[in-house]
Amino acid sequence: MRLDELDRAIIRALVEDARATYAEIGAQVGLSAPAVKRRVDRLVATGAITGFSARVEPSALGWTTEAYVELYCRGKTSPTEIGLAVSRHPEVVSACTVTGEADALLHIRATDVRHVERVIERLAAEPFVVRTKSSIVLSRLINGSPQKG
Numbered sequence: 319m320r321l322d323e324l325d326r327a328i329i330r331a332l333v334e335d336a337r338a339t340y341a342e343i344g345a346q347v348g349l350s351a352p353a354v355k356r357r358v359d360r361l362v363a364t365g366a367i368t369g370f371s372a373r374v375e376p377s378a379l380g381w382t383t384e385a386y387v388e389l390y391c392r393g394k395t396s397p398t399e400i401g402l403a404v405s406r407h408p409e410v411v412s413a414c415t416v417t418g419e420a421d422a423l424l425h426i427r428a429t430d431v432r433h434v435e436r437v438i439e440r441l442a443a444e445p446f447v448v449r450t451k452s453s454i455v456l457s458r459l460i461n462g463s464p465q466k467g
Contacts, residue, residue, distance in 0.1 A: 319364045319365065319366055321361075324347055325366070327346070328358060331346050332367070332370075336370050336371075340358070341354075381428060381429060382430070383427070383431055383454065384425065385455060386423060386424065387426055387437075387438060387450050387451070387453075388416075389447055390419065390421060391446045399446060400421065403446070404422070407426075409426045410425070410426055410441075411426065411427050434454065438452055
């Protein structure tokens, strides 16, 4: 899919404020509201925009502790198998395969360190997990979206 500069400007506006009206976005990018709607519909249909969601401050939900956990897996565990297993744990907010010794890196949010520990225990009990290595986040230095700018 090819995005022109207007598509990119619309996406930037939506990333900044997904609740903006088509008229408000149109005023920013120089299009009419119906033209913005047509472009947004096309961006959704082509998969450039995959959805709309609310960003919630984790501390509002009591999830004030976060950690990164490296998973080391047995044999040739597939990324699909890892993804299916870790998606069953609601505390895992993102997961990816990585280069290096670990097979996957998980980002976990929890209520406290004990909660993180219980999550790691559940993850370690998955049949393909050989070991884990974790790091607790002390403070977040940058917290932004790569789509901005």
